[in-house]
Amino acid sequence: MFNDVMGLILADNKKIGLGELSEPRALSAVPFGGRYRIIDFMLSDMVNSGIKNVGILTYNKYKSLMDHLGTGSPWSLDRKNDGLHILPPYVNSEASNITGDEELAGVLDFLRHSRSTYAIVANSNIILNCTFDDMIKAHESSGADLTVMYNRDALKYGHPCYILETDDKGFVKDMLYNPQKATSNKTSLGIICLRRDMLIDIISRQMSHGQTHFGLHSMVKMFDEIKVYAYEYAGTALRINSVQTYFNASMSLLKDETRNDLFWSGKPIYTKVKDEAPTLYFDNAEVKTSIISDGCRIYGDIDHSIIFRSATISKNTTVKNCVVMQDVHISENCHLENVILDKNSFVRPGVRLIGHPDYPVVIGKGAGI
């Protein structure tokens, strides 16, 4: 546990789109795992590491993210000193050319005001339950200027991805973006740590070269100028790169190993509290191999699915291999398979909808079918 580290989460990613799921919200605000948003994992990891000062860098569609984060109290980040800071883009006199997308200028002030020595910077498309103590230790003992976390997924999750090549001491000697063939199985997890003053230097330098967008891997790419160390993470890490990987990651929660590693390792994943009622399973409910959240009313059959809070599954209805988000209502006599239903969507009686496991159907937020 340390007090000397601050966190910075990049709440969206211009390279990653989840179709209709990320249309109304930033990537990190996409609901995941029954009661969470993707950002809850990284935010909880930071809090569980003892980090008390976290900046969330956003550039658009951040309303649902702000609703979710509020004052930061679910993560104990509603503090007088430090705490949670949402950093929307803003135009600042330090930016050399105004494009309306000045993320870097926005973050610089926040970094300058912090008193910590180190910063952890993380993308928001990774779901894992870890603390950063070991990474910081490895960073210190390697003598690196910057350390990047990776695992050995190679191209398993497809594009976009960054493949790292390292020398025999573990320092990065090359980084490939979206290669057709992996020259190494080391894939960046999009989490770096470095000294805060160095981060400020790098950002200032990037700004003076006219850069406005905050790219975490643009810093890893500086391996020719600074010493970049690669740190391996061996635990469960789910990457969200596309609708397909989102669907696969959701379904992998139904495996005991994944669930135990992400949720029952002793480090809680915090999220916004909703105060829903307990879930009621009625007489003819048949539920198997599924994650069910509070406030649901279940009259029908659910198999191998993730059900979010306050959803209704009516009588004589079968839901199989589906992700059903908050406040979704599925009427009687329906059959849904391989479908992702976004928040507040509504399925009228008798609808039969079957997607392919490799290409799930997505029903957008609030849609009625």
Next chain:
Amino acid sequence: MAKTDVVAMILAGGQGARLGVLTKTVAKPAVPFGSRYRIIDFPLSNCVNSGIERVGVLSQYQPLALNTYVGNGHPWDLDRNNAGAYILPPYQRSGKSDWYKGTANAIYQNKDFLDDFDPEYVVILSGDHIYKMDYGAMLRSHIEREADATVAVYEVPWEEAPRFGILNTEGEDQIVEFEEKPAKPKSNLASMGVYCFTWKVLREALVRDEADPESNNDFGKNIIPMLLNGGKKLFAYRFAGYWKDVGTISSLWETNMDILDKPEDINLVDRSWRIYSRNPVKPSQFIGESGKVTNSALTDGCRIFGEVNHSVLSESVIVEKGAVVKDCVLLPGVVVKEGARLERCIVDFGTIIGKDVKAGPKIEGEGPYTNHKLCSEGICVFERGLKIKDGAEIPGNSMIDSDIDAGDKSVIEEKFRV
């Protein structure tokens, strides 16, 4: 301090002795109820939903769990700048110090707390009932009728009236007499233990009552009759919604079952009158491939691989493959090992039911833990933090209590702290 209209005081210091082992180490209002709540969530949420933001919680008996649970009042939005939830234990003062001697004395001892807010009205609540009530509507009726005190009443069946404190009224529900458990009731209006007082009037009565060494310092027995004799205006306020006392093992069990059998009565999904609670921070429920859950209420953190029927499960309960849980109330963290069969059991925090244990009314005879005084209707109750021996058979109406020396017949393998 700013002038306040109304302050609520929740009497949460009672032991709740009739709940036996369930209140051995926690006060009754802190007992879990209805899968994701504690009993005190109901009066606390009612206060907030009624617009009352200053709430004193009077604790005395085993206050640790209750104080930790209420904490700074955050889950109920009771962490305001100049308002919120205030835990009020009895305290030492120069001169004489005392435990809370009775309900009226508990408020008397906190008259400084109330004087600081200088409220127009005080609402007195008990922490033993499950109900949703708008205290604001009661307060409006109190003000409109220019009452000195208003007592919430519930129309009970006539044959049950002798078990309650009964209010006899005249005309527009003006109270003329209070009778504690009358053998021949003249009315079926039972006091709910929910009072609204004009603070000036109550304050005077409390001071007089305290000076009387003969008094029991109780609202029903002493304060109400004193006000009636003094010619004050007292009215009954009729409440017709769902209202259940959970003071006994059988009523606690039945009221939990009401959530399954009559979900519309208490209607916990009503978003206009949410019942708030402290969140356990656990992942969603998981039902495994071998799991079967019907007619039950479950919440976060439950992991079900066996059969659960007509039961209410609190957070993080585990039911292993091959186990059967029927008509049960399982409190947070309970583990039911494979092959166990529980029927009509209330199992407290974290207790581990060993493999192939059988408990409930289908097991005949009596055992060392049989307790007809507190248990009825075949309900078994397990103390918290016990490991029950594999294969143990426990007949209905048992209360598994680690303080009972059952010798060889003990079904308790070990006791641990939860």
